[in-house]
Amino acid sequence: MRIGFIDSGVGGLSILAAVKAKVPAHYIYVMDNRYLPYGEKTEAFIQARLAQLSALLIEKGAELIVIACNTATTQAVAALRQQFDIPFVGTVPAIKPAAAKFCQSGFTVLATPATCRSAYLQGLINEFAQDCSVKTAGSSELVRLAERKVWYQQDVSADVANELNSLGLLQPPPAAVVLGCTHFPFLTAELAACLPNTVFLDTADAIARRVQALTLAGTEEEGATESYDHLYISSGKLDEQQLVRVNDLGFDQYQHWSKPATTY
Template identity: 40%
Template sequence: MTTGGVSPLQDAQAPIGVFDSGLGGLSVLRAIRERLPAEDLLYVADAAHVPYGGLDPDSIRARARVLTGFLVERGAKAIVVACNTATAVAVSELRHHWGLPIIGMEPAIKPAVARTRSGTVGVLATEGTLVSARFAGLLEQYAGSVRVVTQPCPGLVAAVEAGAIDTPGTRAMLAEYLEPLLSAGADTVILGCTHYPFLTPLIRDYTGPEVVVIDTGDAVARQVQRRLERAELRKSSRVPGREWFWSSGDREAGAATLQRLWGHAPEMQALDETPPGEQASW
């Protein structure tokens, strides 16, 4: 049961809903697809409001409610908040409101602390994530004696949204943001935003092979699998699952970046924030 939201469909054949402020969450969607090939996937890019790191907490919570409601209305059996900032600000409220599995993101402080040899870990993230109470709680719980050096990265989300994955400007931004972490002795770098995994080759070009780069996408996919199996909602089929994509922003620009990041050219639909008269049938 929910505490005021729309009652979800408890149906293993129903899709998994995923949303992010933009297209960065495709890095998480890709991990889910690899781990759960039979599942149907719904993805919403809230590109009209990207990046969430520049919004106030009330606005982020409002967008998270709208997008979760959109996905639940379309039959989603589980929701993945594929955004560190939205998770930090809104996931507790979403879990209180909707009675279905809701999986969020968080910077991988615990595994990074376990991996570091130098005793210094670096975090690349948005300002919204770094100033959140959730991030402070992770540091308090897991950092221990390890030094955690944080680095906000204005401009990186916009670069990925524009498809500027390997340009001189993107490389220059990464060099600016990585240099303080490496100068501080970080031998492990956490990618604290779902957009950043698309820049991993450039990051490794700068850091070299001796620095461990941690992306949490596969960990989230494993958690999605566990939650579905626990609720007996995992789809059992040998037929590959399908994907549907929506954007609240410029669909033409979004479609071009979607093709580059996802690997083929699925249709990008316009996000209709008016709830449909009835749930989709799956």
């Protein structure tokens, strides 16, 4: 089976790692870095662009697509499910489990600006955390810091601390933070160093279980002895260090797909 992933950067790799641990398959990861970060784009742009990328993945044989980006999921997954006849698994902030455990103390959703202002997020809060104290904090800078850490293995600790301080998250520290962007799990160590008594929640395991449930029959048919290849596609060019890292990140093949966003 071939499973596609879409994100504007490397954030979706945090979801891919959890899914790969449960589901043996051929993986195609599309990184739309030409338009990174999605959190600063309009809903119309994201919907049109995600339709383009989904069509690309289907052309390459994807039978299921994971939208490994909270922003893209909240703004485009409903339209994609209407437009294409394959399963889409989205990524949404862990509001429900956060409300179940931290309603009394309250919690903060740390996400991109687009996710924080989305009607989808507000709907989740209204449905599962209406009686809870829920704050939101939007950051595109943390997305960029995660990219620097993953690609170039830079020490971003001081920059993460500065960003959290500018967001007002250090005083007083929240009891729990929902990581509402798939980039942010890559910064867990830096976040925890700044907020040592805060609990962090993400949805990688839940998404992996969902993909596993949807693909169970297919993986059983393929058998455990099949070898799998994994393709990495970027919309923007990668430098030499990034090209080396693609292999380090577990991909056998790389392609540059340069088609620009359509007019919308």
